[in-house]
Amino acid sequence: MLELDTCCKSYRTGAFGSGELLAVRDVSFAVTPGEVVSLIGESGSGKSTIGKMILRLMPTSRGSITFDGMDISTLTGRKLKEYYADVQGVFQDPFSSYNPIFKASHVFAMLRNEYFAGLSSSEWNAKLERSLEAVSLNPGDVLNKYPHQLSGGQLQRMLIARALLLQIRLLVADEIISMLDASTRIDVLNLLGDLKARGLGILFITHDLSLGNYISERTMILRRGRIVEMGATEKVFGNPLHPYTKMLIASVPHLHKKWDQIEREVGASDVLEHVLREERTDEPGDGNGVARLEQAELDHFVALGSD
Amino acid sequence: MAVSKPGAGVMTTAGAPVPAEATGPISPQGAPAAAPITARRSEFLYFAFRNWKFVVGLAVVLFLFALAIFGPMLTPHEPLEFGGPTDQAPSSDYWFGTTSFGQDVFSQFVHGLRATFLVGLVGGGIAWLIGATVGFTAGYRSGWLDDVLNMITNVVLVIPTLAILIIVAAYVNVHSYATEAILVGLTSWPWAARAVRAQTFTLKTREFVDIARISGRRTRQIITTEIAPNMSSYLLMMFILLFGGAILIGASLDFLGLGPSESMSLGLMMNNAFLSSALLLGSWWWFIPPGVGIIGIVGGLYVMNVGLDEIFNPRLRDM
Amino acid sequence: MSLRVDDLAVYYQSLRGDVKAVDGATFQISDGEIMGLAGESGCGKSTLGKSLIRFDARMRHVAGSVELDGRKLPISDDSKMNAFRFKEVSIIPQYALSALNPTRRIGTMATELLRSRNIEPDTVLPEFKRRLKLVGLDQDVLDRFPIELSGGMKQRVVMVLSSLLDPSLLIADEVTSALDVSTQRAVSELLVEFRDRGFVKSMIVITHDLSVLYQIADTILIMYAGKLAEKAPAETVVTSPRHPYTQLLLSSLPEVGVRYAEKRLSGIPGRPPPLIDPPTGCRFKTRCPLAFAKCDEEPPFASLEPGHLAACWKAEKAEAA
Numbered sequence: 020m021l022e023l024d025t026c027c028k029s030y031r032t033g034a035f036g037s038g039e040l041l042a043v044r045d046v047s048f049a050v051t052p053g054e055v056v057s058l059i060g061e062s063g064s065g066k067s068t069i070g071k072m073i074l075r076l077m078p079t080s081r082g083s084i085t086f087d088g089m090d091i092s093t094l095t096g097r098k099l100k101e102y103y104a105d106v107q108g109v110f111q112d113p114f115s116s117y118n119p120i121f122k123a124s125h126v127f128a129m130l131r132n133e134y135f136a137g138l139s140s141s142e143w144n145a146k147l148e149r150s151l152e153a154v155s156l157n158p159g160d161v162l163n164k165y166p167h168q169l170s171g172g173q174l175q176r177m178l179i180a181r182a183l184l185l186q187i188r189l190l191v192a193d194e195i196i197s198m199l200d201a202s203t204r205i206d207v208l209n210l211l212g213d214l215k216a217r218g219l220g221i222l223f224i225t226h227d228l229s230l231g232n233y234i235s236e237r238t239m240i241l242r243r244g245r246i247v248e249m250g251a252t253e254k255v256f257g258n259p260l261h262p263y264t265k266m267l268i269a270s271v272p273h274l275h276k277k278w279d280q281i282e283r284e285v286g287a288s289d290v291l292e293h294v295l296r297e298e299r300t301d302e303p304g305d306g307n308g309v310a311r312l313e314q315a316e317l318d319h320f321v322a323l324g325s326d
Numbered sequence: 327m328a329v330s331k332p333g334a335g336v337m338t339t340a341g342a343p344v345p346a347e348a349t350g351p352i353s354p355q356g357a358p359a360a361a362p363i364t365a366r367r368s369e370f371l372y373f374a375f376r377n378w379k380f381v382v383g384l385a386v387v388l389f390l391f392a393l394a395i396f397g398p399m400l401t402p403h404e405p406l407e408f409g410g411p412t413d414q415a416p417s418s419d420y421w422f423g424t425t426s427f428g429q430d431v432f433s434q435f436v437h438g439l440r441a442t443f444l445v446g447l448v449g450g451g452i453a454w455l456i457g458a459t460v461g462f463t464a465g466y467r468s469g470w471l472d473d474v475l476n477m478i479t480n481v482v483l484v485i486p487t488l489a490i491l492i493i494v495a496a497y498v499n500v501h502s503y504a505t506e507a508i509l510v511g512l513t514s515w516p517w518a519a520r521a522v523r524a525q526t527f528t529l530k531t532r533e534f535v536d537i538a539r540i541s542g543r544r545t546r547q548i549i550t551t552e553i554a555p556n557m558s559s560y561l562l563m564m565f566i567l568l569f570g571g572a573i574l575i576g577a578s579l580d581f582l583g584l585g586p587s588e589s590m591s592l593g594l595m596m597n598n599a600f601l602s603s604a605l606l607l608g609s610w611w612w613f614i615p616p617g618v619g620i621i622g623i624v625g626g627l628y629v630m631n632v633g634l635d636e637i638f639n640p641r642l643r644d645m
Numbered sequence: 646m647s648l649r650v651d652d653l654a655v656y657y658q659s660l661r662g663d664v665k666a667v668d669g670a671t672f673q674i675s676d677g678e679i680m681g682l683a684g685e686s687g688c689g690k691s692t693l694g695k696s697l698i699r700f701d702a703r704m705r706h707v708a709g710s711v712e713l714d715g716r717k718l719p720i721s722d723d724s725k726m727n728a729f730r731f732k733e734v735s736i737i738p739q740y741a742l743s744a745l746n747p748t749r750r751i752g753t754m755a756t757e758l759l760r761s762r763n764i765e766p767d768t769v770l771p772e773f774k775r776r777l778k779l780v781g782l783d784q785d786v787l788d789r790f791p792i793e794l795s796g797g798m799k800q801r802v803v804m805v806l807s808s809l810l811d812p813s814l815l816i817a818d819e820v821t822s823a824l825d826v827s828t829q830r831a832v833s834e835l836l837v838e839f840r841d842r843g844f845v846k847s848m849i850v851i852t853h854d855l856s857v858l859y860q861i862a863d864t865i866l867i868m869y870a871g872k873l874a875e876k877a878p879a880e881t882v883v884t885s886p887r888h889p890y891t892q893l894l895l896s897s898l899p900e901v902g903v904r905y906a907e908k909r910l911s912g913i914p915g916r917p918p919p920l921i922d923p924p925t926g927c928r929f930k931t932r933c934p935l936a937f938a939k940c941d942e943e944p945p946f947a948s949l950e951p952g953h954l955a956a957c958w959k960a961e962k963a964e965a966a
Contacts, residue, residue, distance in 0.1 A: 115534065
């Protein structure tokens, strides 16, 4: 369904734009219907950039992104609108995603103007109510309020409901959980699970490994714009091969095991050392060449090269 | 969001002075969350009429505006009508006295107020429109369009406005205050464009703009419905500053004798007074009213603006 | 060092009434203890932390007292607290990363800060450099601007600065929330190292992330809607919590290894009560599955076992979690 092929995103840097900063390097992956694919990376890894490129909020510098075989980088006007009827996104900060001067229902009204102008009021209201109920929200509770009167969890769910109005096939969820409270996080996450069961493909972008592990079928670990490891979630988490992946897993705080124990189990090197080393270098250790992912086992790929 | 214009200060949308208990990764309550429109309006009125700068400034401007509208009906004399006694101090017949040519100063004053307000509104309005359009477009679009508009803005900004206007006015032979207003408007917009551009940059990175984009909204619509309303208080204050600035520039031109000569304005009054040595003759009634008039309008506007800044920005209030 | 907090109440004023951010907190911290202060947004943990150093001029100290090493802290008086700030009680504020003045080099900022506290920078500069090295920062950090440093580096600079004068108590307010997972671990372990090396005597680590607290804290204090819910050694809170809120909170956290297909976790329905006019009785009662009639009366923050306190009528009975 969605396919990225050696996508790159570069920015001009330096005094006269002579330098180049590659935020995303040669990223290739695919998302098929009915699965959640996690894109896990720390800050600066380029994960949000990939999300924005897929949503056409940012142009791709090199490489291609295709949806059902169609190159999305050339879409404009009506074709772009059709694309948005298939692919939608939800972002990190629920309070920034709503224009504070309008009621929360403004996000729905925009969609109605662009896609459902022909529907009568009662048809539209019925459709809206169905969508809100599908995300376990009571329409009466949320429709007539301003964003600051609602909670982060409600706002994020409304954004998901908004995406669902369009019968989308792919949802780009960019850190949608990180600004929610612990008690609401799991509910929104379970909602994604329900949507996946109904055939939606989801690209779940996050920095939180435990969330990725909980919800996704396949996982990609992104480091400085490059994919270093990818494959079935249980394989990537159960048998991490790349040193960076091991280090990430060893850094996640657990509730019943101390860090030292996990570090030993996973075989990672000292985390503080790694952090300090990352701060001192600007380029990833594995050089500038095209990163090749080698298959380590069935549905498990690792990038070669030293860390 | 600081602006490079005195008196504009820092802008935020108004919010109650309660800190959100910000303890999530980043404040899940959202630091400065704007209150709904109706609550904001009543909150605005609540604070507005307790702010003496706003009230006094507004009162002065409104009073002079009323004088401009109704004043000409109060006096039986025409502003350019000769025939009265010359150089006479204020009397019951001629409330502000007469000029060296026997004209009624009061009549000149109230007609002058009309012209001054006209130049301010039209000139300020044109500058506001150009500044806002250029600013929004440059700020939202980025890329080469931003670079081009930036270059134009900087060029117009750097040109010594008054000098250009003097030259243009000398050749174009300005006939009406509307023309003068247009000329003023065409040269005083750059700082407004830069300020709007900076604000637009900030707002463009907000996620609600991304949501609008993936809803299929077009650029122009996004600017007018999503971005501009978020800057409404700023745009209002910008207009007031442009209004005042246009009046000053127009008055300067008139004072130099480059404005229209067929009707009367406050600047022209001062010009005539100066040329007729009113100061030496002691005819204070000729040049003091127009001076006070200009100071009153422009000063009132600026004081009102400072008040508005305090009203819109809770952090500047002395609560 | 010892910290005693007795029935502390700190409110914020607002147009609509007082926001009862902290409404009656009583607890103690002993020498060398790292206490984690956890809860969701709006529970009052940040306010509690800031009130111990009077970091926010808008807060009103309404009731209660704070004693540090037997001396009462003047937390209602801004100018009197000045003598204690930075020297005896210090804070790493919540948005420290974005609060660094972007136009000042780190070294300049540090010397300005020290001078403002009437400390001659040269006397502490060697120690400052030594500690920077300890947290893995080069000397040239002093010549850099904040924008040249990563989030983790800035956080470590702020950590070193805040604890430079070896305060008795260090309050770390959400220092790891905005960091990447690897930097989070590095910074968390450095906090423990500061305590181990004696740079600070005791610490209060404020965060919403219980798993980080399990890793580094000796005891954990859970807050809910302005009140204290549970306090116990970290291991106890995580393995055998007694307050229903703690229990529900823990069961809603997806641990690495738990998968949606195998075990569906669930959150806590509802929202915390508003703090302007909070309901009487236990503030968790509307969302609590164990709520019963007595919950209309506020449960005391009582000791269940030595070192384990909880505010719940049901927890008082000897029930296992």
